[in-house]
Amino acid sequence: MPVWTRACLALFAVGWGANQFAALLPVYRVGGGASAEQVTLLFGAYAVGLIPTLLVVAPISDRLGRRRVMAPVLVLSFLATLVLIAGSQSLWILLVGRLLAGIASGAAFAPGTAWVKELTTGPSGTGARRAAIALSAGFGTGPLVTGPMAQWLPAPTVLPYLPHLALTVVVTFLVLRAPEVARPRDDTGLDEPDRVRRALLSPVFLRRVLLTAPWVFGCACLAFATVPEVAPVPGPRVAVGGALVALTLWTGVAVQPLGRRLDPTSTVLLGSVAGVAGFLVAALASVTGWSGLTVVSVIALGAAYGWILVGGLATVEQVAHPRDLATVNAVFYSLTYVGFAAPYLGTVLLGSVAATPAMLLLAGLLAATVPLTVSSRRRA
Numbered sequence: 001m002p003v004w005t006r007a008c009l010a011l012f013a014v015g016w017g018a019n020q021f022a023a024l025l026p027v028y029r030v031g032g033g034a035s036a037e038q039v040t041l042l043f044g045a046y047a048v049g050l051i052p053t054l055l056v057v058a059p060i061s062d063r064l065g066r067r068r069v070m071a072p073v074l075v076l077s078f079l080a081t082l083v084l085i086a087g088s089q090s091l092w093i094l095l096v097g098r099l100l101a102g103i104a105s106g107a108a109f110a111p112g113t114a115w116v117k118e119l120t121t122g123p124s125g126t127g128a129r130r131a132a133i134a135l136s137a138g139f140g141t142g143p144l145v146t147g148p149m150a151q152w153l154p155a156p157t158v159l160p161y162l163p164h165l166a167l168t169v170v171v172t173f174l175v176l177r178a179p180e181v182a183r184p185r186d187d188t189g190l191d192e193p194d195r196v197r198r199a200l201l202s203p204v205f206l207r208r209v210l211l212t213a214p215w216v217f218g219c220a221c222l223a224f225a226t227v228p229e230v231a232p233v234p235g236p237r238v239a240v241g242g243a244l245v246a247l248t249l250w251t252g253v254a255v256q257p258l259g260r261r262l263d264p265t266s267t268v269l270l271g272s273v274a275g276v277a278g279f280l281v282a283a284l285a286s287v288t289g290w291s292g293l294t295v296v297s298v299i300a301l302g303a304a305y306g307w308i309l310v311g312g313l314a315t316v317e318q319v320a321h322p323r324d325l326a327t328v329n330a331v332f333y334s335l336t337y338v339g340f341a342a343p344y345l346g347t348v349l350l351g352s353v354a355a356t357p358a359m360l361l362l363a364g365l366l367a368a369t370v371p372l373t374v375s376s377r378r379r380a
Contacts, residue, residue: 004119004127006178007112008134010070013171014108015138017077017164018046018101019249021084022224023143023242027156028094038091045095046102047340053106054337058330059192061111062323065180066118069111074172077104081161081168088157109135110330113313117325118181125264128313133253136306139220140249147242156238192324199319199328207376209312211369212268213332216309218339219275222362223248223301226346227278230355231285231294244298251299252306264314265377271307272370274300279363286355304366309336 021042029039061069080100087093116134117127146160153159199205224245233240262270278300285293312332320328349358 003179004116004130006174007066007070007115007119008130009171010074010108010175011112011116011131011134012138012141013074013164013168014077014105014112015135016142016167017081017138018105018142019139019245020081020142020146020161020164021046021098021101022245023147023238024150024157024160025225026237026241027150028091041344042091042094042098045098046105047337049099049102050106050109051334051337053103054110054330054334057107058110058114058326061114061326062192066111066115066326067175067178067180070108070115071172071175073104073107073111074168074175076100076107078165078168078172080104081164085158085161106333109333110326113329113333114326115178115181117317118322119179124317125310125314128317129256129310132306132310132313133256136249136253136256136309140246140253143242144246144250145242147239147245150242151236151239192327195321196324196327199316199321199324200331202319204315204376205319207372208265208268208315209332210335211372212272212308213312213335214338215272215275215366215369216305216312216336216339218342219271219278219301219308219366220248220252220305221340221342222346223278223298223305225343226350227282227285227297227301227359228294229347229350230282230359231289231291233291233294244295247295248298248302248305251302252309255303255306256310258307263377264311264318265373267307267311267314268373269370271304271309271311272366272373274307275304275366276363278304279359279366283356283359283363286359312336 025039028042057069080097080103083097083100084094087095087097113128113131113135116131120127120130142164145163149160149163150156224241224247228241228244233244258267258270278297281293281297281300285291285297313329316325316328316332346358349361353361
């Protein structure tokens with residue numbers, strides 16, 4: 001087993017734990033009697049725990065090393081799933097579980113991505129693509145497993161969580177045996193805050209990443225939480241919901257290798273165009289009511305998620321000093337997780353505006369980022 005795969009497995013396991021809840025949203029809404037707003041708030045509460053933890057833990061991992069952070073984080077991900085099991089009848093306990101899952105993710109994603117990059121040899125961007133694929137695969141596989149289990153097995157708020165518990169135990173033992181990487185030397189003459197500030201204020205980061213990063217999870221979450229409300233896909237509700245989450249995120253996995261042949265600017269642009277197309281198709285679905293168009297929209301938005309994610313991570317590799325990789329990754333991931341507010345905002349938007357203009361508005365907002373992304377090529 002190549003050493004970088006152990007770090008990828010850690011990202012996969014935490015990503016699974018972070019998103020396994022997504023397929024269970026209908027279970028809690030129907031079985032638990034929660035409103036649509038309460039359920040989407042539970043889903044988005046994860047980001048409340050994630051973003052502050054990202055910004056706190058990433059610099060710590062830059063100083064102490066990746067393995068010292070990732071091993072306890074896997075334990076925390078395990079505990080978060082136990083709390084979700086215990087909270088099957090309580091929205092407040094579920095909220096705690098989602099916050100713990102967010103904290104685990106925040107502590108894992110930036111250090112884990114940096115670890116994959118450090119353990120990877122090959123052309124620039126290879127580590128970013130591997131980390132993005134591992135994370136996306138975890139996000140997509142969690143609901144792909146929990147959806148059918150919740151649909152057809154008893155105890156739909158308990159049994160679907162058990163595979164993640166088993167996976168986390170196995171991966172934790174693998175991570176404990178993964179190598180640590182020596183920190184690179186600082187050849188810039190700057191201290192850490194100045195190096196990080198220089199990376200974040202670089203024209204490339206500001207123009208290519210700042211406004212597009214929120215659309216990473218904005219596109220993904222809207223694809224499986226909001227677009228199906230426009231033209232529902234027939235079938236068993238929980239299983240179909242899990243399948244749409246998996247389709248979104250596994251599409252993101254499938255398209256990422258194309259980034260090997262494209263520069264980061266082109267990859268982000270391609271993602272933005274795919275996202276605009278996805279929202280336009282969703283608008284057409286709202287007019288026709290044809291659920292086949294919903295599936296096409298979900299695929300397009302999944303491609304947008306994958307391309308913007310890998311393009312953003314490759315940009316971080318370009319602008320960050322190796323000693324600060326986790327810290328700059330943390331800022332990027334924090335920006336992406338702003339998009340987790342999208343399902344709640346989408347629910348509010350559809351409550352006050354017809355579906356067609358709502359989807360057209362989203363397409364226009366994403367299209368507005370394209371000129372800045374194009375200009376980043378001239379600044380690279």
